[in-house]
Amino acid sequence: MTLHSRYQDETDKSAKPSYYYSPPLNVSVAFPQATPASNFPPSASDYYQFGDLLRPEEQDVLKKVRECMEKEVAPIMAEYWEKAEFPFQIVPKLGALRVAGGTIKGYGCPGLSLTASCIAISEVARVDASCSTFILVHSSLAMLTIALCGSEEQKQKYLPSLAQLKTIACWALTEPDYGSDASSLKTTATKVEGGWILEGQKRWIGNSTFADVLVIFARNTTTNQINGYLVKKGSPGLTATKIPNKIGLRIVQNGDILLKKVFVPDEDRLPGVNSFQDTSKVLAVSRVTVAWQPIGISMGVYDMCVRYLKERKQFGAPLAAFQLNQQKLARMLGNIQAMTLVGWRLCKLYEEGKMTPGQASLGKSWITLTARETAALGRELLGGNGILADFLVAKAFCDLEPIYTYEGTYEINSLVTGREITGFASFKPASTSQRSRM
Numbered sequence: 001m002t003l004h005s006r007y008q009d010e011t012d013k014s015a016k017p018s019y020y021y022s023p024p025l026n027v028s029v030a031f032p033q034a035t036p037a038s039n040f041p042p043s044a045s046d047y048y049q050f051g052d053l054l055r056p057e058e059q060d061v062l063k064k065v066r067e068c069m070e071k072e073v074a075p076i077m078a079e080y081w082e083k084a085e086f087p088f089q090i091v092p093k094l095g096a097l098r099v100a101g102g103t104i105k106g107y108g109c110p111g112l113s114l115t116a117s118c119i120a121i122s123e124v125a126r127v128d129a130s131c132s133t134f135i136l137v138h139s140s141l142a143m144l145t146i147a148l149c150g151s152e153e154q155k156q157k158y159l160p161s162l163a164q165l166k167t168i169a170c171w172a173l174t175e176p177d178y179g180s181d182a183s184s185l186k187t188t189a190t191k192v193e194g195g196w197i198l199e200g201q202k203r204w205i206g207n208s209t210f211a212d213v214l215v216i217f218a219r220n221t222t223t224n225q226i227n228g229y230l231v232k233k234g235s236p237g238l239t240a241t242k243i244p245n246k247i248g249l250r251i252v253q254n255g256d257i258l259l260k261k262v263f264v265p266d267e268d269r270l271p272g273v274n275s276f277q278d279t280s281k282v283l284a285v286s287r288v289t290v291a292w293q294p295i296g297i298s299m300g301v302y303d304m305c306v307r308y309l310k311e312r313k314q315f316g317a318p319l320a321a322f323q324l325n326q327q328k329l330a331r332m333l334g335n336i337q338a339m340t341l342v343g344w345r346l347c348k349l350y351e352e353g354k355m356t357p358g359q360a361s362l363g364k365s366w367i368t369l370t371a372r373e374t375a376a377l378g379r380e381l382l383g384g385n386g387i388l389a390d391f392l393v394a395k396a397f398c399d400l401e402p403i404y405t406y407e408g409t410y411e412i413n414s415l416v417t418g419r420e421i422t423g424f425a426s427f428k429p430a431s432t433s434q435r436s437r438m
Contacts, residue, residue, distance in 0.1 A: 027390045034311045034385065037392035040074040040127060041307040045299040048337045053344060058116040065097055065120045069127035077128040077251070078389040084250040086134070086210070094124075094131070095165030100139045103285070104147045107159035114285070115347040118292040122343075125296030126303070129399035130251030132293050137206040138162065140286040142169030142215045148281050149228060149272030158213060158230070170211035172202040172257055173279065179204075180412045183276040187259060189218035189227055195265040198229060201258055204406070208240040208255035215270075216259070217279065228273030229264045237262040248398040280357065283407070287360040288346050290407040294371030295339045297396045297403075301378040302332050304392045308382055319381070328377045335374045339367045358420030365413035368404045375400050 027036045035041070043066070051059060072093050080087045094100070101109030102117035112120070117140075125132035143162050146154055146169075161167040178185045187200025198218050208214065214231040231238060237260040242253055272278060306329065309320035319325050346363045349355035378393040379386040389395040404410060412427070419425045 027388070031385065033313065034308050034391070036078075036390040037304055038075045038078065038390070040070040040300075041303040043126075043299065043303055044306045045302045045333065045336045046340075047333050048341075050337075050340050050344065054115070054119070055113070058113065058119055061099065061112065061116045062119050062123055065099065065123040066126070068093055068097055069124055069131070073131060074127050077130075078395065081128075081130065081250045081389050081395055084244070084246065086251055086253050088210075090131070091165050091168075094135065098163075100135060100165055101143050101147075101159065101163040102139050102289070104143060104159065104163075107147075107155050108163040109143070109147075109159060110163070113347070114288065114350050115344065118289055118343060118347055121289050122292040122296030122299070125293040126300040128251070129293060129297050129396065129403065130249045132296065133206055133249055133252045133403075136286065136289055136293070137171055138165070138169050140289045141171035141282060142211075142213065144285060145171065145215050145228065145270065145273075145279075145282050146230070149270045149278060150230075151267075151271050153267065154230065154270070162213070167212040168207055168210060169213040169215060170205050170207040170255075171215045172205045172208065173217045174202060174204050176201055176203045176256075180409060183226070185217060185219060185226065187216070187218040188221050189229065189264075190221045192263075195263055196229065196269060198231070198259045198262040198264060201256070203256050204243065205240070205255050205257055206252050208257055209242050209253045211240075214238075214240075214257070216257075216264075217273070218259075223274075225274055226276045226279070228270035228278075230268040230270065231259075231262060231264055232268075235262050235264075246402075248401040249403075250398075284355070284357055284360055285350070287364045287407050287413075288343075288350060288355070290403065291346065291360075291364040291367045292343050293403050294368045294400060295336070295343050297400060298332070298336050298339060298371045298374040301375050301393050301396050302329070302336055305329060305332070305378045305381045308385070308391065325381055328381055332374045332377050335370050339370055342367060356420060358417040361408060361413035361416035364407060365410045365417070368400065369410060372400055372404060 054062065072090055076087055098110050099112065099117065099120040102112055103114050105111035121132050121136060124135060143159060146158055162169055173182050175185050175187060187198065187202065190197045198216060200218060212233045216229045216231050217226055218229060220227045239258045240255040242255055246254065309325055310318055312319045342363055346355060346360060349359060375393065375397045379397050382391055382393050385391045387394045415427055
């Protein structure tokens with residue numbers, strides 16, 4: 001019997017051939033010379049002793065988040081990344097860390113310094129970038145919008161359960177036709193008796209497929225300005241479906257949101273969002289927090305590479321003994337020191353009330369660019385294992401790509417900084433009529 005006929009015979013019996021289901025070897029058996037990331041490596045990247053700059057309470061946040069991530073998330077992250085599914089069983093453990101809500105004071109929120117909040121995000125990202133995005137969307141975007149732009153009643157109603165991760169939120173600004181040009185969004189909000197009718201579509205919205213509360217931005221049809229609304233899960237006319245086939249942040253459940261005559265009562269309109277500029281109050285903080293994701297990812301990549309190169313042997317010696325590999329490690333380590341110190345300075349500027357949007361944008365754009373180089377070097381160092389999620393680096397390499405793009409692409413953030421240092425806005429090309437006169 002030929003292989004084809006055997007396969008055809010078994011499929012005719014509504015069953016795939018037995019050899020099709022041969023289970024893969026456990027990675028520790030298949031490759032015993034190096035330890036996979038499910039047993040996460042110790043931290044080795046704080047070469048300039050950045051930890052000494054942290055206050056005791058910030059050091060405590062670092063330690064408790066690191067312990068939780070290494071113990072609870074590291075053993076399962078490759079499996080869920082491969083399946084592109086979210087591990088809901090870790091949500092109570094993340095909630096117990098008391099970092100959701102970050103800098104928000106009161107309403108059951110932790111009231112952390114921005115430095116502590118960013119350290120928490122980086123420690124989550126060090127082990128798994130998707131989990132850090134889950135927290136960031138929930139906390140630094142959705143919760144912060146409610147805290148900065150919501151009414152007192154809205155804060156009391158929503159923030160306490162969100163802070164404990166008993167309910168989950170998402171933040172819906174981006175649309176299919178408007179990504180970088182988000183201020184041109186066309187989802188509409190029409191005033192009716194007792195509330196508003198929302199019509200439109202959102203895309204790439206993290207947490208949206210299971211969020212209990214959706215922060216939706218829409219254009220007021222009367223004023224033509226952007227307003228914000230709190231939409232509850234299960235509202236008639238609301239659907240959120242998962243975007244498949246991603247190569248990065250696969251654990252994050254990004255979704256397409258459809259709004260078809262969704263009624264939102266007056267009490268769920270965010271009174272502090274009356275123009276697109278009001279979203280910048282949130283984005284200024286979240287952009288700093290996002291910058292700490294690639295810092296954490298780079299730390300995890302470096303930690304993994306150091307252990308791997310010490311364990312893996314070729315030509316009768318550990319890979320760590322080769323000059324070219326040491327040069328790459330040193331370059332990665334230098335990148336991490338620089339990224340960390342830029343991120344730390346951004347936090348301090350914000351806490352002192354001195355940070356500008358251009359500074360936040362420069363931090364996010366430069367740090368993500370540098371992290372991409374760091375992950376690429378790590379991918380080279382691991383050779384063939386550098387394309388396996390089991391050894392973290394390949395997963396981190398892919399996860400950095402959406403982070404490089406979201407919360408403002410590298411180019412858009414560069415232009416925010418460019419506008420601030422030159423006084424000229426260059427986001428839009430000159431009009432056709434202007435070009436014709438040149």
